Amino acid sequence: MVLRLERGRPLTITQEGTAASHQVPALSVKDLKKVYQTPGGDVEAVRNLTFDLAPGEFVCLVGPSGAGKTTLLKCIAGLLAPTSGTVSVEGKVVTEPPKSLAVVFQEYGRSLFPWMSVRDNVELPLKNQGVDKAKRDQLVDEALEAVGLAHVPKSYPWQLSGGMQQRVAIARAIAYQPQVLLMDEPFAAVDAQTRADLEDLVRRVWKQLGITVLFVTHDIDESVYLGERVIVLSNSPTVVQEDLKIDLPAERDQLNTRSLPRFTELRGHVYEQIQRAKAASRPAASVTADNK
Amino acid sequence: MRFLKQIAYFVGLPIALILLWWVLTIDSTNFFVPKPGQLAETFVEVWFSERFFVDVLPSISRLLTGLVLSIVLGILFGIIIGSVRILRQLSEPVLEFFRAIPPPVLVPLLMLIIGINDQMKVMVIIFGAIWPVLLNTVEGVRAVDEVLSDTCRVYRISGFARFRYFVLRSASPQIMTGVRQSISIALILMVISEMFASSSGLGFAIVQFQRTFAVPQMWSGILLLGLMGVSLSLIFQFTEKRVLRWYYGLREVDR
Amino acid sequence: MHVTEAVTTQRARRASPWSQHPLAGPLLGVAGIVLFLLIWEAATRTGLVNPKFFPPATVVLAQLGQDLVSADFWASVGLTMRSWLIGLLSAGIAATALGFIIGSSTFLRRITHSTIEFLRPIPSVALIPLAVLLFGIKMESSLMLIIYASFWQILIQVLYGTADVDSVAMDTAKSYGLGWWARIRYVVWPTTLPYLITGLRLAAAVALILAITAELVIGAPGLGKEIALNQSGGSVVPMYSLVVATGLIGVAINIGMRLLEKRVLRWHSSQRGDVIV
Numbered sequence: 001m002v003l004r005l006e007r008g009r010p011l012t013i014t015q016e017g018t019a020a021s022h023q024v025p026a027l028s029v030k031d032l033k034k035v036y037q038t039p040g041g042d043v044e045a046v047r048n049l050t051f052d053l054a055p056g057e058f059v060c061l062v063g064p065s066g067a068g069k070t071t072l073l074k075c076i077a078g079l080l081a082p083t084s085g086t087v088s089v090e091g092k093v094v095t096e097p098p099k100s101l102a103v104v105f106q107e108y109g110r111s112l113f114p115w116m117s118v119r120d121n122v123e124l125p126l127k128n129q130g131v132d133k134a135k136r137d138q139l140v141d142e143a144l145e146a147v148g149l150a151h152v153p154k155s156y157p158w159q160l161s162g163g164m165q166q167r168v169a170i171a172r173a174i175a176y177q178p179q180v181l182l183m184d185e186p187f188a189a190v191d192a193q194t195r196a197d198l199e200d201l202v203r204r205v206w207k208q209l210g211i212t213v214l215f216v217t218h219d220i221d222e223s224v225y226l227g228e229r230v231i232v233l234s235n236s237p238t239v240v241q242e243d244l245k246i247d248l249p250a251e252r253d254q255l256n257t258r259s260l261p262r263f264t265e266l267r268g269h270v271y272e273q274i275q276r277a278k279a280a281s282r283p284a285a286s287v288t289a290d291n292k
Numbered sequence: 293m294r295f296l297k298q299i300a301y302f303v304g305l306p307i308a309l310i311l312l313w314w315v316l317t318i319d320s321t322n323f324f325v326p327k328p329g330q331l332a333e334t335f336v337e338v339w340f341s342e343r344f345f346v347d348v349l350p351s352i353s354r355l356l357t358g359l360v361l362s363i364v365l366g367i368l369f370g371i372i373i374g375s376v377r378i379l380r381q382l383s384e385p386v387l388e389f390f391r392a393i394p395p396p397v398l399v400p401l402l403m404l405i406i407g408i409n410d411q412m413k414v415m416v417i418i419f420g421a422i423w424p425v426l427l428n429t430v431e432g433v434r435a436v437d438e439v440l441s442d443t444c445r446v447y448r449i450s451g452f453a454r455f456r457y458f459v460l461r462s463a464s465p466q467i468m469t470g471v472r473q474s475i476s477i478a479l480i481l482m483v484i485s486e487m488f489a490s491s492s493g494l495g496f497a498i499v500q501f502q503r504t505f506a507v508p509q510m511w512s513g514i515l516l517l518g519l520m521g522v523s524l525s526l527i528f529q530f531t532e533k534r535v536l537r538w539y540y541g542l543r544e545v546d547r
Numbered sequence: 548m549h550v551t552e553a554v555t556t557q558r559a560r561r562a563s564p565w566s567q568h569p570l571a572g573p574l575l576g577v578a579g580i581v582l583f584l585l586i587w588e589a590a591t592r593t594g595l596v597n598p599k600f601f602p603p604a605t606v607v608l609a610q611l612g613q614d615l616v617s618a619d620f621w622a623s624v625g626l627t628m629r630s631w632l633i634g635l636l637s638a639g640i641a642a643t644a645l646g647f648i649i650g651s652s653t654f655l656r657r658i659t660h661s662t663i664e665f666l667r668p669i670p671s672v673a674l675i676p677l678a679v680l681l682f683g684i685k686m687e688s689s690l691m692l693i694i695y696a697s698f699w700q701i702l703i704q705v706l707y708g709t710a711d712v713d714s715v716a717m718d719t720a721k722s723y724g725l726g727w728w729a730r731i732r733y734v735v736w737p738t739t740l741p742y743l744i745t746g747l748r749l750a751a752a753v754a755l756i757l758a759i760t761a762e763l764v765i766g767a768p769g770l771g772k773e774i775a776l777n778q779s780g781g782s783v784v785p786m787y788s789l790v791v792a793t794g795l796i797g798v799a800i801n802i803g804m805r806l807l808e809k810r811v812l813r814w815h816s817s818q819r820g821d822v823i824v
Contacts, residue, residue, distance in 0.1 A: 079442050096445075103446045110439035115461045115538040124457060125447035158542045176447060301657045309662065324680060381575035386583045392752075392797025394759040397771070397790045400778035404786075405600045476670065480760070483672045487764055495672075502676030510676050517673035518665075525668035 024091040025052040026212035027076065027180050031085035034071050045071040047237035049085070053180070053212050058203075060223035061216045062270065063233030063241075064278045069216045072238065073184050076214070077103050089180055102178035106185040108165040112157040112172075119144070119153035122172045143175035146205055163194030167201070174205060181206075183215045187222070196254050199226055203252060220274060224248075224266045225257060232273045241277045244270065326508045335512040343497065348516070351494040354410060355482040358417025362474055366422045367467060370429020371455060374463075380430060391427055395420025395481055399488050413485040413493075420481045421474040428470030432463025465539045468532050475524050483517065494520075584608075602784050610788035624796070627758050627769035630686050634693030635754045639747055641694075642701035647731065647739075650709025667703065671696035671757055672764075679765055686768070689761035696757045697750035704746030708739030741812050748804040755797055770796075 034046040045068040053059050063069055074080035076087050078097040087094040089101055105111040112121050122143055126136045144150045147167040157165050166186055173181055183202070187195045203226060206213050217223050223230045224246060232242040246266060248257060257263055310328055317327045326334070339348065373379050373387075398419050406412040436459060444450070444458050460467075486495030498513035500506075533540075584604045590596050591603040614620040649655045671692050678688040712735050720730045762771025770793055777786035 074442075077442075077446055079445055097448060099448060101446070103443075105439055105443065107439050110437050111443045113440065113458070113461070114542050115464075116457075125449065128447065128449045128453050128457075156538055156541060158538075158545050172447075302661045305658050305662045306665070324677075378575065381572045382579035382582070384572075384579065385576040386579050388801070389794050389798055392801055393790065393794035394756040394797060396756065396760040396763050397774055397793055399763070400774055400786065401790055404778065404783065405596075476668070479670045480672050480756075483670060483675075484760060484764060487672075487675065498673070498676050502679055505680075507680070510680075514673045514677065518669035521668035521670050521673075522665055525664075 023055060025088075026055040026057065026090060027053040027214060028088040028091075029072075029076065029085070030088070032072070032075060032082050032087065033084045034068070034075055034080070035083045044237040046075070046082075047239050049233075049238060049240055051231055051240060051243060053214060055179070055212055056210050057229065058206050058213045058215070058227055059229045059231060060227035061214060061231050061233060062218065062220060062223040062274065063238065064235055064274055065218050066236055067233045067277070068236045068238040069218070069233065070184060072233075073103070073182055073214075073216055077101060077182055098180075100179040102173035102176045102181050104166070104169050104173050104181070104183045104186045106188050108162060108169050108186075108189070109158070111169055112165060114156065114158050117154050117156060118149065118160070118168050121157060121168055122175050125172065125176050139175045139177070140171075143171040146174060146208070147171045147201060161194070163190045163198060166190060166198060170198075170201070170205070174209060174211075178211060180212045180214065183213065185217055186215075188218070195222075200254065202226065220267055220270045221258070224263060224270060225252060225254075230266075230270060232270060232277065234277045242273050244273075324507060326511050330508055331511055331515065334508040335515055338509050338512050339516055347493055347497045350410075350492055351482055351486065352520075354413045354493070355417065355478055358414045358482070359421060359475065359478045361414070362418045362421040362478065363425050363471055365418070366425025366470065366474070367429050367460075369422075370426045370467075371433055371459060371463075373426075374430040374433025375459070380434070387423070387427060387430075391423035395477055396484050399481070399485050403489050408489045413482070413490070416485045417478045417481045421478040424473035424477065425467065425470040428466040428473075429463055432466030433459055435466070436462045464535055468536060472528060472532075475528055476521075479517075479521055479524065600783060602787055606784055607787040607791060610784045611791055614785075614788055614792065620792075623768070623770045623773050624792070626686070627762065627771065628796075630689040630693060630761070630767070630769065631751075631754050631758045634690050634758065635697055635747070635751055637690070638694045638697035638750060638754070639701055642698050642746070643705055643743060646702050646705025646709065647735065650706050650739075651727075651731070651735070656706070656710075663699075663702070663706075667699040672760060675761070675764055678761070684766040684768075688765050689758055689767045689769070692757045692761050693754045697754045700750040700753055701743065701746035704742040704749070705739055708742030709735060711742070712738045744808045744811050748801075748808055751800050751804045752797065755793075755800055759793055 029052070030050050032046055032049040034044075036043045036045055049072065061069060061072070071080065075082045076094070078087075078094045078101075081095075089098045092098065113124070116124065119140060122140045123136055126139060131139070140153075141150070144153060147170050149164065149167050149171060152160065152164070157168055160168070169186070186202075187198050190198065199222065202213070202215070215223070215226055217226075227246050230244045230246055231240060232244065233239075234241040244266070248260065248262060248266070314328045317325055320327070373383055395416070398416050402412050402416050402419065406415060440458060440462065444454055449457060482493075483495040483498075486493035487499045488495075490496040494513065494517060498510060498517070501510035501513060587604040591598045591601055649659050674692055674695060678691045682688040682691065716734050716738075717730065720734050725733065758769065759771040759774075761767045762769040762773075763775050764771075766772055766775070770789055774786055774789045774793075777783075777789065
C-alpha cells in the first residue's frame with residue numbers, strides 16, 4: 001500500500017518499506033490540496049502532497065521558507081480543512097483535531113497559557129478529558145521529569161527562558177499520550193546551544209515512548225540529524241520534492257553524528273534539493289498529478 | 293528606614309494639605325468652607341446615626357446589586373457577541389450608540405417606564421454601567437491569540453471548558469479595564485438617581501442638606517461619597533492585582 | 548481546477564467567504580440598526596410595552612427630524628457643547644501643565660501619588676450640591692463638574708506618559724547639554740503626546756456625561772435641562788428624541804476623537820489602543 005516513490009532520486013539508499021507497509025500507517029496524507037479563497041482571488045498554498053508515516057517513525061519535513069509547511073501541518077492537525085484530498089491518522093480520516101495527536105507549535109510564548117503555572121498547563125488537556133486526579137498527577141510528573149522540568153512546576157511559563165518554555169510545551173504534548181506528535185519548527189526561536197539540547201531531548205522522548213513524530217523545520221542540519229526519513233518539500237504551491245531515507249546510526253549525538261562523512265553527504269544532498277526547490281523546479285510526476 | 297520613608301511619602305502631602313486647610317480656616321467665618329475639626333465632628337454626628345441604615349445602606353445595596361449585575365451580564369453578553377462574528381458585526385453600531393448615550397439621561401427615562409422605586413435605580417445603574425464591560429469583553433474575546441486558540445483545538449478543549457480556561461482568562465485584562473469604568477459610572481448613577489427621584493439614599497440626603505443650607509452636613513456627605521469612591525477603587529485594585537498577576541508579570545518580561 | 552470534492556467540515560463552512568468580504572461588516576452594521584429599530588417599533592405597536600411611556604421608533608425619529616430643523620434645539624445643543632468644550636480645554640490645559648511638572652521629578656511623583664489616588668475616584672457628582680451653592684444654575688456649575696471629572700482622566704494619562712520617557716534618550720539629551728525646556732520639548736513631549744491624546748479622548752466622553760448631568764440635575768441650560776423639563780411636563784416623545792440626540796452627539800464625539808487620535812499620532816509607530824485606563 002505504501003509505495004515510496006523513488007523516482008528521480010540520485011542517492012538510492014534502500015529498498016525498505018516492506019515491514020511498515022503492511023500495517024495501517026500512523027499518519028497518511030493523500031492528494032492533499034489547499035487553496036485559500038481570499039478577496040483578491042484564490043491562492044494555491046499546497047498543490048498535491050502524498051506521503052505516509054509508519055507507526056514509530058521519526059520523519060522530518062523540510063522545505064524552503066514559504067513552502068506552505070505551516071498550512072500543511074494545520075491540515076494534518078485538523079485545524080484547517082483541506083480543499084481536497086485526505087489526511088488520516090491511524091486509518092481514520094481527519095475532520096477535526098484527532099484525539100491521538102498532539103502538536104508543539106513554533107511560538108512557544110503563545111502556545112502556553114500565560115495565566116496558568118507550568119504544571120497547570122501540562123495538566124489542562126488531561127483534566128479536560130476527565131482523567132482522574134491520581135493518574136493525572138502521575139502523567140504530569142513523568143512528563144515534566146522527562147523534559148527536565150520537575151523543579152519548576154509552580155512557575156509561570158513567561159518566567160522561564162524560551163528553551164524551557166518549549167520544554168513545557170513538549171511535556172504537555174507527551175503527557176497527553178498521543179500516538180502522533182507534530183512539531184512545527186519548534187526550535188526556530190531558541191538559541192543554538194539550547195537547540196542542540198532540545199534536539200537530543202526530542203530524540204530521547206521519541207525512543208522512550210515509541211510514538212510517531214512529524215517534525216517540520218527549515219533547518220537542513222536539524223532535519224538530517226533528527227529524522228529517520230526526510231521529506232523535502234518544493235516551493236509553494238507545494239508538492240513533495242523528495243523522500244529521503246536517513247541511514248545514520250540510531251544512536252545519535254551532536255558531536256559524533258554531525259562529523260560522520262555520511263551526515264555531510266546527506267546534508268549536502270538535502271541542501272541541493274532545497275536549492276532546486278527554491279528555483280521552483282517541481283518533480284515531473286507530481287506536476288502531472290495536477291490537472292494543469 | 294526605607295519603610296519609614298515610604299510612609300512619609302504616602303502621608304506627607306495629605307497631612308500638609310490638611311494642616312494648610314486648618315491654618316487657613318482657623319479664623320474663617322466663611323459660610324461655605326467648614327473647618328477640619330468641625331467637618332470630622334459633623335461627619336460622625338450625621339452618618340453614625342440612624343441615617344446609616346436609612347440612607348447609606350440602601351444606597352450601597354442598590355449600587356452593588358446594579359454593579360454586580362452589570363458585570364455579570366456584560367461579561368455574558370460580551371462573550372456571546374464576541375464569539376459570533378455575524379452577531380458582532382450586526383450589533384456593533386447599535387452598541388456603540390448605547391455606550392455613547394450619557395447614562396444620566398436614562399434616569400428620567402426609566403423613571404417614566406418603571407416608576408420611582410428601587411428597581412428603577414438598579415436598572416439605571418445596569419443600563420449605564422453594562423456597556424464598558426460588555427464592549428471591552430467583546431474586544432477581549434475577539435483578540436484571543438490564534439496560536440492559543442489552535443492549542444485548545446488540538447487538545448480538544450471546547451465548549452464550556454474553552455471559555456473557562458481560555459477565553460475568559462485571555463480577555464480578563466480588557467474585562468478589568470471595563471469593570472473599572474463601570475464602577476465609576478455606577479457610582480455616579482447611584483447618586484444621580486437618588487438626587488433626581490428618591491426619598492432616601494445618599495444622593496437624596498446630600499441634596500436635602502444643600503437645599504436647607506446645612507453646609508457642614510453637605511460637606512460630610514461629599515466626604516462620604518469620596519470615601520466610597522476610594523474604597524471601591526481600593527477593592528478593585530486589590531482584585532485586579534490578583535486576577536491579572538500573570539498579565540502584569542508577562543508585560544514586565546516583554547519590556 | 549477541480550475543487551469539487553471539498554471536504555466540508557464545520558470550519559470550512561464557518562469561514563465562508565462572504566462574511567469576510569470587506570463590505571460585510573458595515574452592511575451588517577446597518578442591518579443591525581434597522582433590525583433594532585424594527586424590534587423597537589414592533590414592541591410598541593403590539594403593545595408589548597406601553598407606547599404611552601415608550602413611543603414607537605418612527606414617532607421618535609419623526610420628532611428628532613423636527614428637532615433637527617428647530618432653532619431652539621440647536622440653541623440647546625450649542626449651550627451643552629459650549630460647556631463641554633470650555634470644560635474639556637480648561638481641564639486639558641491644567642492637567643497637562645500639572646502632569647508635566649509632577650512627571651518631571653521623581654520626588655513630586657512620589658509625594659503626590661497617594662493624594663492623586665485619593666482624589667481621583669471621588670465621584671464628580673458628589674460636587675453637585677457644592678456647585679449649586681456656589682454658582683446656582685449657571686454654566687459655571689456645569690464647568691466645575693466637567694473640569695473636575697476630565698482633569699483626572701487627562702492627568703493620569705500624562706503621568707503615565709512622562710513615566711514612559713526612555714531614560715537613555717533623556718541621558719543622551721542631557722549629555723548633549725539640552726536644557727530643561729529643550730528636554731521637555733524634544734524628549735518628554737513627543738513621548739507623552741500619545742498618552743495625552745488618549746487622555747483627551749477618554750475625557751471627552753466623560754465631559755459630555757457631566758455636561759448633561761449638570762443640566763439634568765442642577766438645571767444649567769442645555770440639552771439635559773430640556774430633557775428634565777420634558778420629563779416633568781409629561782412630553783414623552785420630545786424627551787425620547789432628545790435622549791437619542793445626546794446619544795448621537797456622544798457617537799459623534801467618540802468618532803471625532805478617534806479621528807483626531809489617528810491624525811495626531813500618524814507618525815507614531817504603535818498606535819496606542821491598549822493603554823490601561
